[in-house]
Amino acid sequence: MLAFIARxxxxxxxxxxxxxxxxxxxxxxxxxxxxxxxxxxxxxxxLKAEISQRMGLxxxxxxxxxxxxxxxxxxxxxxxxxxxxxxxxxxxxxxPYTLVLVLAAIGGATLLGVPLGCFSxxxxxxxxxxxxxxxxxxxxxxxxxxVALYLLLWLAVKWRWFPAMGAGExxxxxxxxxxxxxxxxxLGLGWVGYIAxxxxxxxxxxxxxxxxxxxxxxxxxxxxxxxxxxxxxxVLPTVTILGMGIGTMLSxxxxxxxxxxxxxxxxxxxxxVITRNxxxxxxxxxxxxxxxxxxxxxxxxxxxxxxxxxxxDGGSS
Amino acid sequence: MSPQxxxxxxxxxxxxxxxxxxxxFIIVVLVLLASLFAPMLAPSDPLEIDVYNRLADPxxxxxxxxDQLGRDVLSRVLHGGQIAMKVALVxxxxxxxxxxxxxxxxGFGPKWLDRILVICFDTMRSFPTIMFALAVVALxxxxxxTVMGVIIITSIPAYARIVRTQTLALRENDFILAEQAMGxxxxxxxxxxxxxxxxxxxxxxxxxxxxxxxxxxxxxxxLGLGVSPPTxxxxxxxxxxxxxxxxxxxxxxxxxLPLILVTLGFTFFGESLRDILDPKLRGKGGAD
Numbered sequence: 356m357l358a359f360i361a362r363x364x365x366x367x368x369x370x371x372x373x374x375x376x377x378x379x380x381x382x383x384x385x386x387x388x389x390x391x392x393x394x395x396x397x398x399x400x401x402l403k404a405e406i407s408q409r410m411g412l413x414x415x416x417x418x419x420x421x422x423x424x425x426x427x428x429x430x431x432x433x434x435x436x437x438x439x440x441x442x443x444x445x446x447x448x449x450x451p452y453t454l455v456l457v458l459a460a461i462g463g464a465t466l467l468g469v470p471l472g473c474f475s476x477x478x479x480x481x482x483x484x485x486x487x488x489x490x491x492x493x494x495x496x497x498x499x500x501x502v503a504l505y506l507l508l509w510l511a512v513k514w515r516w517f518p519a520m521g522a523g524e525x526x527x528x529x530x531x532x533x534x535x536x537x538x539x540x541x542l543g544l545g546w547v548g549y550i551a552x553x554x555x556x557x558x559x560x561x562x563x564x565x566x567x568x569x570x571x572x573x574x575x576x577x578x579x580x581x582x583x584x585x586x587x588x589x590v591l592p593t594v595t596i597l598g599m600g601i602g603t604m605l606s607x608x609x610x611x612x613x614x615x616x617x618x619x620x621x622x623x624x625x626x627x628v629i630t631r632n633x634x635x636x637x638x639x640x641x642x643x644x645x646x647x648x649x650x651x652x653x654x655x656x657x658x659x660x661x662x663x664x665x666x667x668d669g670g671s672s
Numbered sequence: 673m674s675p676q677x678x679x680x681x682x683x684x685x686x687x688x689x690x691x692x693x694x695x696x697f698i699i700v701v702l703v704l705l706a707s708l709f710a711p712m713l714a715p716s717d718p719l720e721i722d723v724y725n726r727l728a729d730p731x732x733x734x735x736x737x738x739d740q741l742g743r744d745v746l747s748r749v750l751h752g753g754q755i756a757m758k759v760a761l762v763x764x765x766x767x768x769x770x771x772x773x774x775x776x777x778x779g780f781g782p783k784w785l786d787r788i789l790v791i792c793f794d795t796m797r798s799f800p801t802i803m804f805a806l807a808v809v810a811l812x813x814x815x816x817x818t819v820m821g822v823i824i825i826t827s828i829p830a831y832a833r834i835v836r837t838q839t840l841a842l843r844e845n846d847f848i849l850a851e852q853a854m855g856x857x858x859x860x861x862x863x864x865x866x867x868x869x870x871x872x873x874x875x876x877x878x879x880x881x882x883x884x885x886x887x888x889x890x891x892x893x894x895l896g897l898g899v900s901p902p903t904x905x906x907x908x909x910x911x912x913x914x915x916x917x918x919x920x921x922x923x924x925x926x927x928x929l930p931l932i933l934v935t936l937g938f939t940f941f942g943e944s945l946r947d948i949l950d951p952k953l954r955g956k957g958g959a960d
Contacts, residue, residue: 366794373795381811489692496939498887500894501928504910508921606800610891614914624803625895628810640799640807648798 359659367652374644378637379423383416406436432638437630442638446620450642452522453619456611457604459535460543461597468547469593472554473586476562487555491548500610503541507614510537520616538611542604550593558589591661598654602647686948693944699937703930707753714747718904727920737922739912745926748904753930755816755905759889760882763820767827768878774828775835776862780843790836793829801826805892814897823888827881834877838870872949880942883935890931906931 407413414422426433432442471491475484511519523531561567562585570580609621616622620639627635687693706713715735722742730737736745778789805822812818842848842865851861886906892898893907894914901908906927913923 366791369791370795370798373791374798377795378807381807492939492943493936496883496935497932498883498891498935500891501910501931504914504924504928508917508924512917513921603800606803609802609806610894613895621803624806628806628897631810633810636807636810640803643800643803644798647800651798 356659360656363652363655363659367648371645371648374648375427375641376420378640379420382633382637383419427641432641433634435635436632442634445635446623446638446642449618449620449623449639452617453605453608453612453621456535456538456542456608456617456619457601459539460604460608461546461600463539464543464546464550464600465593465597468550469554469586469590471547472551473558473581473589475551475555476558476589477581479559484555487548487551491551494548495545497545499541499545499607500614502544503538503611503614506537506541522617534615534617538608538615538617541611541614542607546600546604550596553593553596554589557592558585561585561589595654595658595661598650598657602650605643605646683945683948687944690944690947692940693948696937696940696942696944699933700941703753703934703937704757706750707757710750710754714744714750716744716747718743718747718751719902720744727916727922729920730922736926737920739909739923740916740919743902745909745923748909749906749926749930752904752906752909752927755899755903756886756889756930756934759816759820759823760885763823763827763885764878764881767824768831768874770824771828771831772835772867772874775832776839776866778832779836779839780858780862780866786836789832793832796826796829799826801888802891805888806895806897809892809897814892814900816899816903819889819892819898822892823885827885830881831874831877834874835870838873839866842866842869876942876946876949879938879945882938882942886934887931 404413430443432446434440435442435445438445471487475481475487478484507519510516517537518534521534523534567580567585570584575584606621608619609625611617612619612622613625620643624636624639624643626632627639687697715733720743722738725734725738725742727740728734728738728742734744734746736749739745739748774789774793778786804826805819808822809818848861848865851865889898890905890907890910893905894911895907896911898907899905909923909927910931913920913925913927917924
């Protein structure tokens with residue numbers, strides 16, 4: 356097991372290293388001088404030279420790459436060209452907002468999805484089962500930003516049940532929770548269906564197993580069997596999916612943050628892209644990618660802990 | 673390989689028993705037709721500005737109202753369908769072709785090549801797609817071609833992975849080993865034995881990928897990073913609608929509905945096809 360974790364960990368590091376190098380290479384593939392692109396054609400040569408120097412663009416490429424990695428290893432993501440603040444601080448200021456949103460979305464999706472999947476499996480082919488099947492496919496397919504826009508249109512602007520903008524007053528928990536509802540629904544809706552389908556499938560599998568039949572033979576109530584024996588095993592695959600979900604949602608949160616004008620890493624990235632603030636673009640993509648790789652690694656390891664067959668081959672499918 | 677008529681007839685017979693699959697099929701056909709004939713169906717020019725008629729509610733003249741420049745929203749939605757279908761067609765076929773090639777190389781080639789390719793696929797997949805797209809757009813500048821390029825690059829690994837797994841599973845089969853023993857060349861084995869065996873699951877995956885691709889284009893155009901104005905795309909219609917949300921709800925309603933229809937249509941149709949043609953694939957392709 357330790358060997359597996361070490362191998363997966365090294366692979367994750369390698370992938371992260373390659374991803375970062377690719378990002379670095381992309382910055383240097385832009386047609387024209389990045390300083391020129393940031394400042395526009397009308398900037399004075401002195402200003403351009405200053406920006407180039409501050410971004411380290413006047414150094415040879417290999418020196419830049421070396422400096423980039425040594426900085427990175429020290430947690431230094433560079434300096435925001437416009438505000439002169441460290442990018443690390445800017446990104447980690449915004450990250451908690453996104454994490455809260457992602458956790459709320461995935462928490463809500465689990466609370467709804469698990470019982471829904473469980474009921475569908477127990478009452479197989481009932482109206483609820485069929486409705487869940489159709490709705491879950493539908494919710495998985497519809498782009499989350501369309502859901503966000505419709506929620507904003509009806510529940511915030513038209514009926515005014517929820518606030519349309521921001522993350523709420525600092526320190527006022529109820530206000531923040533109120534602001535969290537719509538973005539979290541937009542982000543989590545697709546996952547409700549996904550989790551429900553997963554739980555239903557594994558529930559159906561588990562209910563066929565011998566230990567459940569034995570429990571029935573012992574005369575345990577159906578309720579006890581389901582809650583204490585079947586569901587406990589059936590939710591395991593879902594737990595591993597949640598790890599991946601957090602990684603995927605970190606980037607999916609971008610639309611919810613922009614549409615509901617919430618602070619967060621997605622909104623930060625969008626603003627940086629529009630102002631061509633490259634250090635901030637790099638920093639936010641880097642941090643999200645690292646989270647993504649890490650969450651995949653963690654869910655791989657949990658998977659392997661639960662199912663020893665996966666440890667054989669480096670998880671190739 | 674040419675599709676056998678009997679198989680198509682069988683598929684349709686099975687499809688008739690699945691109401692959702694039928695509904696999906698009808699939606700897919702309607703959307704394709706509407707996009708194809710958009711110039712004929714659209715009541716007016718999607719770019720024609722009418723400043724006296726800005727943000728109008730639906731009427732007989734403008735079935736879905738007008739946007740902030742007085743342009744007919746229905747005409748823009750119909751023409752937007754052309755962009756969406758073009759993006760879907762181009763990106764999925766290109767990434768499918770490249771993914772197929774790379775996946776077969778990885779699956780049938782030497783072990784070291786497989787290792788390198790798998791690490792490349794995993795590296796590409798380690799980027800959160802939308803974040804990667806934004807970074808690329810920031811560097812190259814927004815345009816429809818950039819969007820298509822990003823979608824192609826980020827879709828290749830998924831196809832390549834599936835092709836690789838299927839090729840690996842097939843290459844140990846007796847009929848392939850026999851073929852090799854008889855001295856058949858690798859390209860011949862790939863073309864006449866591997867490809868026909870993996871074509872069906874690949875095509876199903878491709879049809880189920882349409883919603884994701886269309887959603888991605890619309891998403892980037894919504895962020896103002898896709899098609900350049902005044903070209904109509906469902907995403908840019910939504911973007912215009914978002915800016916004037918408090919004045920008129922119609923552009924948002926009209927821009928979102930075709931996206932919902934297309935995603936539902938292709939998903940239901942794709943799921944139905946998958947259940948009929950390849951039940952083994954059940955459960956692949958999750959939320960993104």
